[in-house]
């Protein structure tokens with residue numbers, strides 16, 4: 001019977017284990033944490049956004065993101081849904097095509113995966129860190145930190161990236177891959193909060209609004225997202241920012257001037273907003289300037305927006321505002337520019353950009369071109385997806401494909 005050892009009991013490793021075992025292999029999963037699937041439990045705020053109805057390569061990134069196409073051709077959305085259906089998980093769709101288990105419980109997804117593994121007699125060994133993969137007499141040997149060794153015909157590296165190391169993935173998989181002769185595309189945090197360079201962040205920490213955000217790098221527009229903008233002492237987060245964080249992370253690490261421009265009124269043109277401000281002022285010209293915008297924008301943002309617009313003496317009646325000052329206030333509300341200072345650390349990032357160079361991996365079987373018999377799946381590869389279920393979809397699909405081929409190939 002074919003012996004398959006899977007390093008890493010995360011999303012990709014668990015599906016790989018099931019698919020390899022369903023295809024006749026004798027499977028062992030080696031997991032460095034006390035239990036498998038810790039990160040899975042944290043996904044989607046504990047609700048597990050497990051896939052997205054809108055699936056294609058444009059939602060993925062990496063030096064060669066089109067690599068995902070070969071994998072999704074073998075295990076696409078329908079296969080993912082059929083797989084989970086076979087385990088008893090039905091899914092429901094929320095906004096923007098996001099798919100969740102009907103239970104809205106990540107723990108239920110982990111439970112059914114582990115139940116299926118038990119049914120298939122997959123062995124799970126926890127608290128074990130694989131330090132090296134060696135070749136020995138035509139077989140592979142996983143050498144662990146505590147001296148234990150596990151022999152296999154095929155080994156799957158499903159070790160994840162460097163994001164949220166408290167949940168298990170600490171970049172150890174890159175060392176395993178490098179030792180086998182693989183190139184690692186420099187990893188950086190993605191889907192992560194952004195640090196901003198601005199003196200007023202303490203004043204607005206905790207304020208959340210809906211709006212549009214743009215990323216400008218050296219004066220060129222690099223990305224746009226609409227949704228929640230959530231200010232914090234360190235900078236900003238929220239759904240719109242997470243979508244843009246990959247570009248911000250990449251460019252700030254390269255030392256490029258990276259700026260966020262926030263539009264608090266995306267539905268209105270600049271001229272319409274300036275006219276609205278003038279109407280409000282005309283309605284009660286005696287109101288102090290800082291009070292005249294209460295009811296239009298979040299109260300705590302007003303003094304900051306007026307600071308950004310370089311408006312002084314805020315106790316003046318708003319009727320005193322010059323046309324130029326009103327234009328500057330409208331500009332602050334429509335294109336509030338803030339310099340980015342990088343991102344929060346690996347501990348806070350949801351996904352890792354970069355990883356094992358996919359040119360060194362067979363696009364059909366995910367087998368290493370450097371180390372025969374070794375396969376890679378999941379986030380350890382240089383593939384990362386947008387927020388919205390795309391990263392788990394990649395983990396399931398690549399895990400399934402690697403698992404099937406590991407069991408089937410001689």
Ligand SMILES: Cc1cc2nc3c(=O)[nH]c(=O)nc-3n(C[C@H](O)[C@H](O)[C@H](O)COP(=O)(O)OP(=O)(O)OC[C@H]3O[C@@H](n4cnc5c(N)ncnc54)[C@H](O)[C@@H]3O)c2cc1C
Nearest residue numbers: 008010011012032043044049130160168378379389391392
């Ligand atoms: C807070 C949070 C929320 C998220 N929410 C979502 C979401 O809702 N939807 C979505 O699509 N994506 C989400 N993601 C991203 C998604 O969870 C990951 O992309 C996905 O889990 C990657 O799967 P993986 O199997 O490649 O790696 P992981 O799930 O990270 O698993 C890797 C496993 O390998 C183990 N390991 C590592 N090195 C070794 C070693 N040397 N020896 C033994 N074991 C080892 C680790 O302990 C870990 O258990 C979220 C991520 C985080 C952090």
